[in-house]
Amino acid sequence: MKLTRREFIKMSVSGGLVLTSGLLVPDRSVLHAAKEEFEGPLPDIDIGGIIRPPGALPEKEFRARCVSCGACVNACHVMKYDAIAVSGLKDLTNFGTPYIKDMRDFPCALCMECPPLCPTGALKPLPKEKVSMGTALIDFSLCFGWNGDVCLSCSKACPLGATVFDFYNGEWGNQPYINEGCVGCGLCVKYCPIGGSAIKVVTKKKYDSLKGSYKAGFKSLLSMKSEERYNIVYGQNLPKIMERGRLVEREYR
Known part of the structure; x- marks a missing residue:
């Protein structure tokens, strides 16, 4: 049986082909492997919080709906981009919610495969031109x-x-x-x-x-x-x- 790309991702996520154990406490050494020798650009300007995956609802509504299921993280992993991680214990305000990692190594490819897999609608499917991550x-x-x-x-x-x-x-x-x-x-x-x-x-x-x-x-x-x-x-x-x-x-x- 020939599967479409989205069907394959959905089957992988629901079938657990990508392990989610320990998802809420990610390996910090992996998430911050993108730290390079030099300081990032515009050091006097902070990013203003965290960058959410594409299609995220406004922050307050997003956090109310997100249940930390890891579907978006798994979809990104299956697509081999690995751009999405979840906040760990060092960020209790956003604990368990997804964000985009250091973009110097892990940008979002705008494949738009994660929003359709979000079970609560915290991520909304939309054209990539309408995305508003930052x-x-x-x-x-x-x-x-x-x-x-x-x-x-x-x-x-x-x-x-x-x-x-x-x-x-x-x-x-x-x-x-x-x-x-x-x-x-x-x-x-x-x-x-x-x-x-x-x-x-x-x-x-x-x-x-x-x-x-x-x-x-x-x-x-x-x-x-x-x-x-x-x-x-x-x-x-x-x-x-x-x-x-x-x-x-x-x-x-």
Whole structure:
């Protein structure tokens, strides 16, 4: 009998092919294996909580409905993405509920296989364009495209492509900007080739609180005089970029 992909996942989850014992107390060494040598981008900006799987209801309603069954975790494992984990004892507020792991190694692929398997409707099936996991922010001080180079890895990795990225080509590079069409899957975070990544995904609520200052910084860079920009790029940014290096194996080709 030939099974569709969704039928296979459903059978695997319900049949227990993926073990769920110990699910509520995950192996922290596995969940945090993505910690790299370098500090993540935009260190002064926290992500604003935790990033939920795609299709999650608003936070309060999501937590009221989620029963910590692990169906979404298992589906993600069967698909071999392993992006979803559950919060352990170190986070009692969210204990037992699913979240997306460190996106530098475990982004969401937006396969959208987990929402249909959620038994309580905490995850709602919807088109990937309507997902609202978060918004990606570029650290302009680390991005190759803002510091004299051309890099398209983030836009190539994005499953929504041109609808999410704006480019401001100029003498300092192709200068990518992620607009508000971003759904927060984090594929751009993983495939950014600089050590530690130059992109961070924050929750939508966090983005709403900082978008004014973030956009102001972006516009300031675009309008900056050439000499001032030169001093920032060569005096501050490039030394940091050279220290981190370019991880060719992470470039999206």
